[in-house]
Amino acid sequence: MSEPVNGQERLPAVWEGAAEALPGVARIAGTAWLRSASWAVGAGSRSARNLAKAMTDPKAAGELVRGVAEDVAEATRAISSVATAVSGGVPLPRALFEASVTLSSVMAPEEAPRKERELTLRERGEELLRKSRDVWSDDEAHPAYGRILDELAPDEARILLLLLRGGPQPSVDVRTGGPVGMVSSSLVSAGMNMIGPRAGVRYLDEVPAYLNNLFRLGLIWFSREQLEDPLEYQVVEAQPDVLEAMHSVRFAKIVRRSIHLTPFGIDFCKTCLVDEQETTNLPEHELPEE
Numbered sequence: 001m002s003e004p005v006n007g008q009e010r011l012p013a014v015w016e017g018a019a020e021a022l023p024g025v026a027r028i029a030g031t032a033w034l035r036s037a038s039w040a041v042g043a044g045s046r047s048a049r050n051l052a053k054a055m056t057d058p059k060a061a062g063e064l065v066r067g068v069a070e071d072v073a074e075a076t077r078a079i080s081s082v083a084t085a086v087s088g089g090v091p092l093p094r095a096l097f098e099a100s101v102t103l104s105s106v107m108a109p110e111e112a113p114r115k116e117r118e119l120t121l122r123e124r125g126e127e128l129l130r131k132s133r134d135v136w137s138d139d140e141a142h143p144a145y146g147r148i149l150d151e152l153a154p155d156e157a158r159i160l161l162l163l164l165r166g167g168p169q170p171s172v173d174v175r176t177g178g179p180v181g182m183v184s185s186s187l188v189s190a191g192m193n194m195i196g197p198r199a200g201v202r203y204l205d206e207v208p209a210y211l212n213n214l215f216r217l218g219l220i221w222f223s224r225e226q227l228e229d230p231l232e233y234q235v236v237e238a239q240p241d242v243l244e245a246m247h248s249v250r251f252a253k254i255v256r257r258s259i260h261l262t263p264f265g266i267d268f269c270k271t272c273l274v275d276e277q278e279t280t281n282l283p284e285h286e287l288p289e290e
Helices: 013-020 024-045 048-056 058-087 092-107 121-132 145-150 154-166 178-183 195-199 204-216 230-237 240-247 263-272
Strands: 169-176 187-193 220-223 252-261
Touching (some): 169 240, 230 252
Antiparallel strands (some): 169 187, 169 252, 220 252
């Protein structure tokens, strides 16, 4: 920034060089304009709000320094254009005006437009009903889909594609069995499945958490019913974790269940995850239980 000399603020060297390039009387007017521009740039960089934030936030401080450097560079380019234009025969007032337009974003940046008043819940409801009566409305996707995409992990998207293309997936619970189990059965391990390997997820240990999140978002549901094809369960029941759970108790039994997409989840996948040509001849999923 410029340094005061005899009570007045001195222009940076590169700006003074640009002023010297202006001929005759133009140099006097140009120098005065440059001083005004210099003060404006400096005033912008000394914004009390920006400085207060920079004092407590290192990131904000770095952004402030970069902003000042960019402002000075922009101002220097504008000043050089004045000298070039005047030297080329452009009238000084016109050259200064054009440079001022270029520099306006540095000297007095426009404030962001004020946010409109937030609607009340009743007003939002009325707006929603108004749109429902609009027969010409072309809204296709559910408004929640954008938020859901922000709350999904990449592995969860792969799980959704598996369910969409591969259909409902088998899962098993291991419970205590035998004579005692016929009266009172205790849960040993629940919801074991092959969804992680089949979907090709990166973090297999996170599959239970992934499924919980997908259920929270209303995209999948856990059915107590088993799939029609019993062969679907053979691979699951042969997995080490299932065998370990069965061997952890004296008597064990397996309860077969299944995992499905909800109708909302099916529409979400068709809208957000696959092309239109892939939305036909897809496996069917059961409707969630009441």
